[in-house]
Amino acid sequence: MPLSTRQEAAAPSPEAAATHAFFDHLFPAPRDFAVRLWDGTVFGGESDPRYTLVLEHPGAARRMFELPVELAIGEAYFFGDFDIEGDLAAALEIKDRARVAVSSPAGVLKLLGLRRALPRDARESDAHGPARLSGRRRSRERDREAIRYHYDVGNDFYALWLDSRMVYTCAYYPTGEEDLDEAQERKLDLVCRKLRLAPGETLLDVGCGWGALAMHAARNYGVQALGVTLSARQHELATRRIREAGLEGRVEVRHQDYRDVTGTFDKVAAIGILEHIGADCDNFFRHVHERLAPGGLFLNHAIGAAPHADAWRAEPPLQRLLRRRILGTGLVRERYVFPDGVLLPVSEANLSAERAGFEVRDVENLREHYARTLRDWVSRLEARRDEAVDMVGEAVYRVWRVYMTAAALEFDRGTINLNQTLFVRPVAGRRSVPPSRADLYRFEVNGSPGADA
Numbered sequence: 001m002p003l004s005t006r007q008e009a010a011a012p013s014p015e016a017a018a019t020h021a022f023f024d025h026l027f028p029a030p031r032d033f034a035v036r037l038w039d040g041t042v043f044g045g046e047s048d049p050r051y052t053l054v055l056e057h058p059g060a061a062r063r064m065f066e067l068p069v070e071l072a073i074g075e076a077y078f079f080g081d082f083d084i085e086g087d088l089a090a091a092l093e094i095k096d097r098a099r100v101a102v103s104s105p106a107g108v109l110k111l112l113g114l115r116r117a118l119p120r121d122a123r124e125s126d127a128h129g130p131a132r133l134s135g136r137r138r139s140r141e142r143d144r145e146a147i148r149y150h151y152d153v154g155n156d157f158y159a160l161w162l163d164s165r166m167v168y169t170c171a172y173y174p175t176g177e178e179d180l181d182e183a184q185e186r187k188l189d190l191v192c193r194k195l196r197l198a199p200g201e202t203l204l205d206v207g208c209g210w211g212a213l214a215m216h217a218a219r220n221y222g223v224q225a226l227g228v229t230l231s232a233r234q235h236e237l238a239t240r241r242i243r244e245a246g247l248e249g250r251v252e253v254r255h256q257d258y259r260d261v262t263g264t265f266d267k268v269a270a271i272g273i274l275e276h277i278g279a280d281c282d283n284f285f286r287h288v289h290e291r292l293a294p295g296g297l298f299l300n301h302a303i304g305a306a307p308h309a310d311a312w313r314a315e316p317p318l319q320r321l322l323r324r325r326i327l328g329t330g331l332v333r334e335r336y337v338f339p340d341g342v343l344l345p346v347s348e349a350n351l352s353a354e355r356a357g358f359e360v361r362d363v364e365n366l367r368e369h370y371a372r373t374l375r376d377w378v379s380r381l382e383a384r385r386d387e388a389v390d391m392v393g394e395a396v397y398r399v400w401r402v403y404m405t406a407a408a409l410e411f412d413r414g415t416i417n418l419n420q421t422l423f424v425r426p427v428a429g430r431r432s433v434p435p436s437r438a439d440l441y442r443f444e445v446n447g448s449p450g451a452d453a
Contacts, residue, residue: 015058015119016041022061022114027097032090051086053094059121065111068328070095074336077402078395088405155210155237157392161380165212166237169272169301170370170418174441180376183369188216191269193440194362194422195297196433197221201266204228204291206258207273211238211251218250227253228261258284264293274302274349278342281349285356289425295432298358298423303370305343306415337403346419358423361433370418371411374404 012020016037023035023044034045034052038060045052055061060081066072073095076082084091155166162168163184171183172190191213197203199222205214208227211234218225229235235255242251258273268288277284292298333341344352350360381388381401388397410416424432 012041013039018117018119019055019058019061022065022118025114026065026111027094033086033094049086050090051084051088053091054083054085056080056082057121058119062115062118062120065115067326068331069326070328071331071335072328074332074402078336078398080394088401089409092402092406092409153392153396155233157388157396160384160388160391161377165216166210167212168209170366171373171376172366172369173372180373180380183373183376184212185216187369188213189220190440191271191299191301191420192217192221194299194420195267195269196439197223197267199223202226204261204265204268206261206268206270206288207276208234208238208253209272210234211241211253213269213271214251214253215242215245215247218247219245223267225251226261226265227251228256228258229253230255230257259287261291263291265291266293266296268292268296268298269301270299271301272303274300275338275341275343278344281344281352282355285353285358289356289358292425294425295427295430296425297361297432298425299420300349300353300423301418301420302346302349303343304346304349304417304419306417307345307347333403336399343416346417346421349419350421353421353423357425359426360421361424362420362422362437364420365417366420367411367414367417371408374408374411378404378408 016039019037020035020041020043027033027044029044030047031044032047032050034042034049036042036052036054038055038057042052060076063081064073064076077084158166158168163171163181165181165184165188167184167187170187171178171180172187173183174186178186195203197217201221201223203214203217203223203225205211205217205225205227208214208229211227214225214227217223227238229238232255235253238253242248242253268291270288274281274284288298346363346365350363354360378401381397381404385397407416411418422433426432
């Protein structure tokens, strides 16, 4: 008697059937992605899927689509309820597609009904939880807590994927042929050129990170540089690097709040700190104005939200509640990446600086450069995944991988920008900058920074 063959697949389990029905409602066919369940069942992705969502256990879908949705999807990925095979950037669009089903009270109620049929499954706890800050916003202690959460993940972790100088801000690719190390050198040099640094001048670097700008400016432009950071780990490594470079006496990095800096400086740079200042920008710009000598130049380099990106603030209260409690807009970044971070439109930031007494001399948007910088960082992080996971754990690795991939997409779309604004503390009758930008964009053929400064 010949062996019988199975003509039809076995009926799916109730858990698998409920999950399939939920996804069919939330993401109607045709879909450009596939879903693979814990039992090996695959559905969706009718034609050449761009990526596959891999649900690791029966309770994964319930975890992914708790409320608020954006936060739930993020946490479900961070903590291993599901994985992504294929194009991560394309997969990040899932939260935007999910918003359609939860953009109205009726849609939310229908989705909740389907969700009740989804199976439950316990999640193991993970050491990397969200930031839990205490105290009044913009207080010194709370600011220190926020900085510790983001930057004290560890110098060795950042060193895996940053350039050799460990510059954790937008690089500059003027020809498009630069690798990350060259592009960061170009950025540091562009900042120094915009500030028109000259030998013997003093430079204050507010939020100096691991000291790259201060060291570059002292070595190539002959300035006396002081950098301040709230991160103890950044301070430790920066101090060691200054010593190893033989720049002691010319460069100092302090573990200090910028509000405690005294004295005056010929030039001031703030590279990537305004994102941490947010709504307290008036006080920030006033303090920088006090530290800058009359006629001195100040360069502010900061991520800014496009004006329309903040439109939700003018929404009716019920709609705002829906966005916060149902969609969870911005909660992943707020809780797992930049606690207390706020992105201001460049117009708002520059108006605040003008109120403090500054004159705007130049504004440049480098958002395309930041998109490429982020992709370079992600590529380097992914190439050293195993080392990163051994060092900080799977959840932290996934947080940074998703955060940087999503940020690159935002820069591409123009929902966020990277602006460099050059200010002067004006003195009547004195011109602090040349009549043209020509001096900013001269680069030696061999790429030597500062060679023609």
